[in-house]
Amino acid sequence: MKQVEVSAGIIKRGDRIFLAFRDEAQHQGGLWEFPGGKCEAAESSYDALCRELLEECGITVGSAELFKEVRHDYGDKLVVLYFYLVDDFKGEPTGAENQQVSWFDLKMLAELDFPAANQVIVDELIEAYC
Numbered sequence: 001m002k003q004v005e006v007s008a009g010i011i012k013r014g015d016r017i018f019l020a021f022r023d024e025a026q027h028q029g030g031l032w033e034f035p036g037g038k039c040e041a042a043e044s045s046y047d048a049l050c051r052e053l054l055e056e057c058g059i060t061v062g063s064a065e066l067f068k069e070v071r072h073d074y075g076d077k078l079v080v081l082y083f084y085l086v087d088d089f090k091g092e093p094t095g096a097e098n099q100q101v102s103w104f105d106l107k108m109l110a111e112l113d114f115p116a117a118n119q120v121i122v123d124e125l126i127e128a129y130c
């Protein structure tokens, strides 16, 4: 089965989180995501995070720490996700690739639809900050 390593950023400012909406045509489309993407060969997960957040959201990561590593089998794809907590960044995040984006109150996250691999992250964020 296809296996991919992905870095994603939990972009946090106070008690709000910046999310992007995955296009219907994408794998796990029509769901909210923490912005990010696939790690390239010989690229660290941290470097992939910084590159993807610049490409997709136009921000420069100042510092970020690994929040949790999640391995999830979607049946058609095995995904290893490195979720980083990003609370220091330069620039104002936008949908730099024309994707729909929004800031959400942390307590709102429970109401949104995410890919299955994200459920544990949403639960832990609400537990930690709400």
Ligand SMILES: Nc1nc2c([nH]c(=O)n2[C@H]2C[C@H](O)[C@@H](COP(=O)(O)OP(=O)(O)OP(=O)(O)O)O2)c(=O)[nH]1
Pocket (backbone or CB within 6 Å): 006, 007, 008, 026, 027, 028, 032, 033, 034, 035, 036, 037, 038, 039, 077, 079, 081, 115, 116, 117, 118
């Ligand atoms: N970015 C991101 N991907 C996620 C999350 N949760 C989750 O299961 N995924 C899965 C969906 C995809 O199978 C994979 C990420 O792929 P991607 O489409 O974002 O990769 P990419 O930005 O490099 O895009 P591409 O141009 O290579 O298609 O990880 C999440 O919160 N953020």
Ligand SMILES: [Mg+2]
Pocket (backbone or CB within 6 Å): 035, 036, 037, 038, 056
């Ligand atoms: Mg992506």
